[in-house]
Amino acid sequence: xxxxxxxxxxxxxxxxxxxxxxxxxxxxxxxxxxxxxxxxxxxxxxxxxxxxxxxxxxxxxxxxxxxxxxxxxxxxxxxxxxxxxxxxxxxxxxxxxxxxxxxxxxxxxxxxxxxxxxxxxxxxxxxxxxxxxxxxxxxxxxxxxxxxxxxxxxxxxxxxxxxxxxxxxxxxxxxxxxxxxxxxxxxxxxxxxxxxxxxxxxxxxxxxxxxxxxxxxxxxxxxxxxxxxxxxxxxxxxxxxxxxxxxxxxxxxxxxxxxxxxxxxxxxxxxxxxxxxxxxxxxxxxxxxxxxxxxxxxxxxxxxxxxxxxxxxxxxxxxxxxxxxxxx
Ligand code: ADP
Ligand code: NA
Numbered sequence: 001x002x003x004x005x006x007x008x009x010x011x012x013x014x015x016x017x018x019x020x021x022x023x024x025x026x027x028x029x030x031x032x033x034x035x036x037x038x039x040x041x042x043x044x045x046x047x048x049x050x051x052x053x054x055x056x057x058x059x060x061x062x063x064x065x066x067x068x069x070x071x072x073x074x075x076x077x078x079x080x081x082x083x084x085x086x087x088x089x090x091x092x093x094x095x096x097x098x099x100x101x102x103x104x105x106x107x108x109x110x111x112x113x114x115x116x117x118x119x120x121x122x123x124x125x126x127x128x129x130x131x132x133x134x135x136x137x138x139x140x141x142x143x144x145x146x147x148x149x150x151x152x153x154x155x156x157x158x159x160x161x162x163x164x165x166x167x168x169x170x171x172x173x174x175x176x177x178x179x180x181x182x183x184x185x186x187x188x189x190x191x192x193x194x195x196x197x198x199x200x201x202x203x204x205x206x207x208x209x210x211x212x213x214x215x216x217x218x219x220x221x222x223x224x225x226x227x228x229x230x231x232x233x234x235x236x237x238x239x240x241x242x243x244x245x246x247x248x249x250x251x252x253x254x255x256x257x258x259x260x261x262x263x264x265x266x267x268x269x270x271x272x273x274x275x276x277x278x279x280x281x282x283x284x285x286x287x288x289x290x291x292x293x294x295x296x297x298x299x300x301x302x303x304x305x306x307x308x309x310x311x312x313x314x315x316x317x318x319x320x321x322x323x324x325x326x327x328x
Pocket of ligand 1: 010011018020021022023024025026149186187188189197198199200201
């Protein structure tokens with residue numbers, strides 16, 4: 001039987017991925033390659049829903065691709081590409097926009113959150129239709145499954161509704177994708193505020209994969225914890241220590257229970273120092289790999305070109321049948 005197909009994308013909106021991106025999402029991308037036909041894209045069309053400097057965007061797109069390769073996305077097994085290299089995304093998005101109710105789009109909570117944080121004059125129509133472009137990303141590849149976090153559930157529901165609507169109006173065209181809730185992913189919290197998620201928008205408490213490793217170790221040493229002494233996993237009462245244990249466990253494969261036992265009688269300082277070393281050991285070879293890809297732009301171009309070609313073999317076929325059914 002054919003392997004189930006998955007699609008996932010990440011925005012090139014930062015210079016570096018952070019530990020939350022990696023442990024919460026990207027690590028699962030690597031695992032899924034084993035038993036899925038995976039399509040992974042750097043979604044630069046999504047990035048311009050908010051203002052971007054062109055040179056910075058171009059550089060971040062390459063940096064994102066290099067980081068995906070460095071964490072273990074294998075371009076021989078998976079289709080790794082840049083969204084804007086595949087024109088069918090924008091083309092299908094238009095068709096789907098015309099199937100989306102204005103009110104339906106207006107109910108997307110992520111748009112409400114994001115637009116509320118911006119000056120009203122700067123909220124673009126693209127930010128509003130973002131989830132429809134996301135639906136196009138998924139449906140173009142006839143993805144069976146989409147790995148999503150809790151925050152993306154509503155968008156995936158919209159995707160499913162649009163697929164079903166198109167299928168019933170025009171005839172069966174799209175696979176209706178299911179949410180894939182990865183079992184291995186962790187939610188990582190901010191080191192300075194361990195009750196809110198680690199996010200690039202709050203730099204102090206974020207471990208960036210491309211920052212100076214010593215800096216990451218220092219951030220971990222100064223992570224906010226609590227006034228007790230016991231190293232125990234207890235999210236409600238000890239969110240800081242719990243977060244450190246989750247990160248430690250995820251990076252080493254050791255269970256939380258094993259870590260609790262190993263740190264019995266030891267201090268928070270020991271945990272932080274040793275976790276800092278674990279992080280340094282993880283990011284050092286990662287950074288070396290990223291640098292190797294950036295130092296060989298021709299090779300990176302070749303990988304991305306090949307990825308886009310392979311993506312287009314699928315996306316062009318889907319779009320052809322969509323246009324035919326719509327009456328183009
Ligand atoms: P950020 O929150 O820093 O802006 P993005 O929204 O670009 O990150 O997230 C990219 C991917 O990383 C998404 O799949 C998201 O669910 C995941 N992710 C981001 N932050 C975390 C976190 N703190 N813990 C777990 N997963 C995360
Ligand atoms: Na975010």
